[in-house]
Amino acid sequence: MTKRIQILVIGHNDNGCTPEHEKIAYETGSEIAKSGAVLISGGLGGVMRASCHGARDAGGLTVGIIPQDDPTFANEFCDIVIPSGMGLTRDFLNALSADGIIVIGGGSGTLSEMAAAYMHKKPMVVIKNTGGVSQQYVDKYLDHRNNVKILGADNPKDAVKLILSKITS
Amino acid sequence: MTKRIQILVIGHNDNGCTPEHEKIAYETGSEIAKSGAVLISGGLGGVMRASCHGARDAGGLTVGIIPQDDPTFANEFCDIVIPSGMGLTRDFLNALSADGIIVIGGGSGTLSEMAAAYMHKKPMVVIKNTGGVSQQYVDKYLDHRNNVKILGADNPKDAVKLILSKITS
Amino acid sequence: MTKRIQILVIGHNDNGCTPEHEKIAYETGSEIAKSGAVLISGGLGGVMRASCHGARDAGGLTVGIIPQDDPTFANEFCDIVIPSGMGLTRDFLNALSADGIIVIGGGSGTLSEMAAAYMHKKPMVVIKNTGGVSQQYVDKYLDHRNNVKILGADNPKDAVKLILSKITS
């Protein structure tokens, strides 16, 4: 296997995403691209769109795995689209496609992706002070199994650095 | 559509399920069967197995939706088995197959099912004092969307009564 | 495992289903119910609906696994509905949920279910002279692997008898 490193970015979609979240997501996408990793996302709006935007502006490669069976639903910054046709069940595909995950705020969709990622023992880094469902899990485990501790980072640059250290270690 | 009412029971699997959880799950399955509803579960061990056991002993009908592609992995109290072949992604199938959900303790798998159910606006009742990931959500919403408030019940009988009132209302 | 025998009926949906197909599907559902087996189907129209109708009239139990995430799309003869939310990808769930399969005519959806069933080595019986994509495979294999020979039967009664003999052998 000689595949590239794949980093999933998850968090607030259009519903709940503030300009501040978008800025953080854009920078996260940019840092991922600069590292040479591929950005995976859910391919729609909010944090997904902003992170793809940032990655593309930095010359990176972006993959969007969307609920619909039609690629035209993907945001305009996806280079490759996987139109899963599985509805929100695609949250598990996102998690499975990640070598590591960065979380920015988020609602129940983000929570399902974190749970899926945790069950598959994927490293996760939450960007601190971005609100939503993810904050309560910084430095904690999702359940009693202690599969993977969810880490925190102060900003996009640190988050990418940290997740890369967990992926390659 | 003249389908029967379908109630999903989720919670601790073999890892984390105590005799007390099993007793509660057994009674929950029993109450579901007595109400005439069909019990849906993830078809494996712990709370899944005990609730199927209770439902069958009370003359009910049980459906197990399992991760594997081979029905022999299902517990011995499933009347019908859906061997999804989708791994843990089947958590979404469980949630989608429910008219309402009863939660008994639970780990990260339970959390992914609750998140999936919440996104699809399914009524949920957590049995109180059963620990795990679900307790913190009693009388709360999973996120800022306020889709469906997660309710609490003191015991299996009340839980089934409450979920039925939410399904048929 | 003490689950019941599960027989999947596939074939023409609303598009392509003639009154003759419906009559055959109704009788097939009826024979399945009389045998004590559970009828699994795709839960929608055409052969799916008619077979559910026949099974229910004969006192049987019917399960519909549908593409939509909303159970109200199922036909009115389904006792249990699995609203997969996966679109036509649910064809694989149908095949996986079968101990054996009876085929009545059919188009490309039926072909995908036959291919899925063949890969998972499920016994299949085609009712002869029902047209569609399935006729060409009577007494043949789907590919060079010779996984399972697809059998033919002259009528619903013989088809159910034959598939049961393959399931329990």
Add this chain to the structure above:
Amino acid sequence: MTKRIQILVIGHNDNGCTPEHEKIAYETGSEIAKSGAVLISGGLGGVMRASCHGARDAGGLTVGIIPQDDPTFANEFCDIVIPSGMGLTRDFLNALSADGIIVIGGGSGTLSEMAAAYMHKKPMVVIKNTGGVSQQYVDKYLDHRNNVKILGADNPKDAVKLILSKITS
């Protein structure tokens, strides 16, 4: 949407793939890469591996959508791996991810992908004289709906040219 053109190559896996199939698949991957399109495949052996090999040698980008939930099962020529964790049900993901499809021989898995692609009205080109399940469909429709006529091409170069003309028209 500004995604790249995505061409799926399907056909014999390790079981059934001859050196001649591999040569054709390699050239097909190479032609896809030269056209600037992304190669999508099932990410495993046989035609999948050889087409990825050809695409990578020509400087192209390759995506493998595999049945397993672990990316290490992908062949060594995949740049991006989607470890679906869905078993062979991933055949539908392959079809949905394609703007157009090129078929080289193939068994029952290829047939399920063709059926899935046909239902979603994706253009398909079969490379002639490559045997397997696909040859019988050249210049034909999979069923009575006449969704999309399956085309034939004499060689990889013509196949890529033809599928591109169908995608962009």
